[in-house]
Amino acid sequence: MLRLFNTHEVRKSTELEGIWDFEMEGNDKKYRMMVPGCIEQHPDFLDKRGAGWYTRKINIFNDTNVRLEFKGVSHTADVYFDGEKVVHHYNAFTPFSVVIRDVKAGGHELKVRVDNRFTPESALHVPNDYYTYGGITRPAALEEIGDVYIKNVHFKSIMSENGWKAGIKITLANISGGEQTVKLCGELVPDMIYDNDGNRIDGKKMAIGELERSITIAAGEEYVFETEVSFGDVLPWSSDRPNLYFLKLLLSKDGEPTDDLIDRVGFREVKVSGKDILVNGEKLYMKGFNRHEDYATVGCAIPLQLMVQDMDLMQEMNANAVRTCHYPNDERFLDLCDERGMYVWEENHARGFGLERMQNPNFDGQCRACIDEMIENHYNHPSIVIWGILNECASETKEGREKYATQYAQIRALDKSRPTTSATCRHLTDICLDLPDVVSFNMYSGWYKDVPIDETSNAEIEWIRRSGGENKPIIVSEFGAAAIYGYRDRAHCKWSEERQADIIRDNLEVYMNDDDICGVFVWQFSDCRVTEEEWFATRARCHNNKGVVDEYRRPKLAFDTVKEMYGKYRK
Template identity: 45%
Template sequence: MIRTFQTHKVRKYQELTGCLWEFEPCQGEFAGVKYQVATPCCWESHPDFSGYRGEGIYRRDFEGGGNIRLEFKGVSHTAVILLDGEEIAQHYNAYTSFSVIIRNLPEGIHTLEVKADNRFSEASALHVPNDYMSYGGVSRPVVLEQLNNLYVEYVHITPFRRENKWHAEIETAVYGVGQEAEEFELSVEAAGRKQEWSGVAEPAGRSVFRTELCFEDVKEWLLETPELYEAEVKVLQDGIVVDDLIDRFGFREVEIKGKKIMVNGRQIRIKGLCRHEDHPQFGCALPYAAIAADLGIIRNLGANSVRTAHYPNDEVFLDLCDELGLLVWEENYARGLSLEQMQNPNFEPQAEQVIREMIPLHYNHPCIYIWGILNECASDTEYGKECYQRQFDIIRELDASRPRSFASCKFKTDICFGLPEVVSYNIYPLWYHDTPAGEYLDDLYQWIQKETGGAGKPFLVTEIGAGGIYGWRNNYKGKWSEEYQAKTLKKQVSECLAYKDCSGVYIWQFCDIRISEEWFGGRPRGMNNKGVVDEYRRRKMAYPAIKELFGRYSNYFE
C-alpha cells in the first residue's frame, strides 16, 4: 500500500511492490542463489537470512516507456538503483523516500534492480550497531509514475488562525520534465477555495507558486474529531489537465505559550508511547494491517500520541495517525551517538539529508505536532551543540509552523536547551538507578529552570520505563519480572502526569524489539524488553496499569 487515499486522478501510477520479486544475496553461503520474496520486505524475515549482513539485489521486470518517475519509499541502509543494467540512482538511509526521473525511456519491458546494503562501516554514520535492529531490504513501497512534460512536485499547506478565522499559506511547485520550455495553467483547490496561476516551466526547472487563502465554515482537526481535507493541484495545457497531485491536510495549529504546548488554542497533555517499526514476522516492513493493529492497541491504552523512535516513519503510519487523531513526535535518524561518532565526517551531511527529505514529504500531516532530532547524542559538548544548532536551523528553514525538540539523557550536563522550543528528557528512575521517580523528576526540572537555557519552556519526558520479560513472574517482584515492570511504570508515569510543569510523557516503549547483535548491550533474549506488550503484541501486566493511569487524565490541561 502506497498511501491510505488516492494521490492522483490524472497521473498514472502503480505500486511495483506488493508482489513477488527475485532476491539474490551477494555474499555468504547463499551468494548467487535466487529466491522469490514478497515485497516490501526485510531479508531478515527469510529463514536463510535472519542474521545476514551484506548486499542483496531485488529484481523485477515492468512494462513502460516515455517519461517515468520511480519513487522508493525506503531501502535499507544504502541503495543502488539499476535500470536495464545501468545505474540511475544511489541513496543513503533506510527511512526516507527518494526518487529518480527517467526521460524518453523506450517503450517495452524493462528490468529494475535495487541493490541494498545493510552493512556497518565508517561510510555509514547513522546506521550503526544499536539498541534496535537495523534491517536490510526494500522495506517500503516502490512506485512507478508516468509523467508528461510537466509534473507537480509538491503542495504544502500551512493552516493558521487570524482574527477567529482559519487561513492557510499554500505553496506548490511544478517541474519541467521536457526538453523545451512549457507554458501552463495551474490551479489548487482546498476546502472549497480555489487559486489559479499561469506559468512557464523551463527544462529541468522548478516553478514555485504561493498564496494565502481564508476559509469559512471549516472543521478543525482535533484529537476527538480529526477532520481532514484534500488539496488538489492541477496542471493544464490548452484546457486539458496533464498532471495532478492530491494531498490531505487538517486545520490544526501548534503554538508555544510560555510553558504550554497549545493545539488549536488548548493546552495539550501528552500521554504517549515510543514505537519502533519492528515485528518478528516483518522486521521493519510492517504491512498496513500490522500498522493499524499497533495503533489500535495504542488507542486502547488511552494514549493520544506516538513518538517515532528514532527515525521518520512510513507514510501509511502517518496517514492512519491523521485519520485516528493521534499526535506524532517525528524525528530525524540518530540514536545514542557519542562525540566521536558525531565527528565522523559523514555524520552531519547524512543527518541533514534526513531532515531535508523528511520534512517536505511529511509536511502536510496534521498529526505531526513537533520535529525532533538526535536522540541521546552528544548534547553535552560544544561540537555536539554546533550540530544541534545547524540541524535546528534547517528545520526552521523548512517549516516555521511546528516547534522543535530533542530527547536528552545528559543528567545536569546538557548545554543545548537554549536551542529548541521544547525541553525533553529521557529518564529511567527505579530502573537504572534507585532514586524515587518524583524526586528525580523534580531535581532535574529545577536544574533546567535555574541553570539552563531551557528555563520557562515546555517540558516533556520523552522516555521512561522498565524492562519486563513476557511470562516471567516471581513472588519477590524482581527486575525483569512482569510484576516489577508494572509496579515501576505505574510509579514513574504517575509522577510525570501529576507534575504540574510536565506537559506529558512518552513511555519507553510500545513493544519489545529486536536489537543489533553487534550491539547487544546485555539485553536478555537479544531484545529490548521494555515494551508494554511483547514483540508479538501480547499484553504484559503493565498494560492494564498504564491503561488505568492514562484513563485518569484528559487530553488537555483544563
C-alpha cells in the first residue's frame, strides 16, 4: 500500500510488496527478504552496514511503458531493469521514480542495489542520534503508462471573502517519439467530510470546468499549466474537522480513457501574523511530539497498523501536532495525519551538523534534492503547515548562514503557502534567526543542565527578539528527558521514569503559560535506536531514551503527564 487510498482507476498499478531474493555483497549465502523491510530484521544483519541486491521477476502482459516508483530505499539505490541501470537515487527518506519506454510483454528482471554505508559521498546519512537502516524500506510499485501521462498535480487552497478557491498546477509528460493530443478533465469528489457535530456526511462531486481542455504536446516534452478555480462553499480542513476531497484528473484520447491521477486535498490556509500562526484565520497552538520512524522489531519499515497505533497514542495524549524529525516521512503517515487532523511540521534531512560536515562537497546538492523531492511529492497534504530545515546545524557561522539562506530561498521558490522554520540549539550565538518565518529552539532545561526553566526560557526569548526574531512566532521544538522503561526510583534520580515525568511537567508548566510561545513539541514520542558509532557513550542501550513510550510503545510515567498537561492547557 503506497497511500491510504487508490491513486489510479485507469492507470494499471502493481504493488511490489512481497518476498524478494536478496544477496549481501561479500556473502555467498542466498536470502529471501521482505519488501518493504529493513535488512536488520534478519538475524544475519542485525547491525550490518553494506551493499546488497534485491531481485524479483515481474510479468508484463502487454507491450507498454513502465513507470517504477519507490517510496524509500535506504540510503543509496541503483535500480536495474533487465540488467540495464535505469536510475540512481540517494536518500532513504524521499521517493523517486523512473520511466522505461517500450517494454515488451513477457517476463522481466528487476534488481535494486541498496547501500547503507557511511562514506565520504554520503553527506546526510552519517552516524547520528537515530539509526540509518538498510533496504527497500518503504512501498514500491510498477505502473503501466501510455504515451502521455499525468506526472504531477499541485493544489493550493486559497481562502477568500467569496468562499474557497484553489490554484491548480498540472504537469503532463509525452514520452513518445511523436506529437500527441489528449483531452484533460477533472472533478472534486468528497472523501471524508463532517457536519458540525463531527458526524460523517455525504457531499456532492463537482466538475472542474477550468481544467477541461484539449492539449497538444510535442514529442518528448512536458506540458505545464496553472489555473485558479472557485469552489464556493466547500468545507475547510482543520484539526477539529479534517474535511478531505479527492481531486481526480482524467486523460482521454479519441473518447477512450488513457490515464488518470487521484490525490487527496483539503481546503485550509496557513499564515503568519505577528507572533501567531493562523490556520483558516484562527490562532494555532501546536501541542506536539517529535517522532522518529523507528520500531523495535521492524526498524524504519513501519507497517500501517503500527503507524495507526502511534497516532492513536499521540492523540490519546491530546496532541494535535507532530514533527517528522529529522527527515521527510512515509506518505502513508502523512495521509493518516490528513485524516486525523494532525498538524505536521515536515523537515528536510540534516541533523546536528557542525560546519565541517556542512562543507562536505555533496552536502548542498543532496540537501537541494531532498527539499525538491519532499515538496514535489508532499505539497498537497493539508496537514503539513510548516516546512523545516537543518535541525541543530551550524547556524552560528557565516558559512552556515549562507546554506540556511539558500535552503529557505529554495523552499519559498517551490511553495509560498507555508511558513518556514528551523530548530536551533545555538543559544545566544545563532545568526540566522532573521531568515525563517517562525523561530524554533531546542532546550533541555532540567536534563543536561539543572537550570531554572522560566529564567532560561525568558533569556532565550529576549535574545531571539534582539537577534532577528522580533514579532515572529516562537515554538519550543524540543524539550524533555531520558528514562529507561521500567526503571523506577523513589528519589526521582535521572534516568528514572519519575524524573522524566517531573522534568516534562515542569517544562510544560512554563512554556504553555507563556504567551510568547505558540507551540511545544516533546522530545520525543518513542525511544529510538541510534548509531553505535559516535553515540554509544551518551545513549544507554544505544537508544535515544527520551520517548514517553519505549521502542515497543509501552508507556512510561511521562505518558500520563503529557496527557494531563496537553489536556489542561490551550484547549
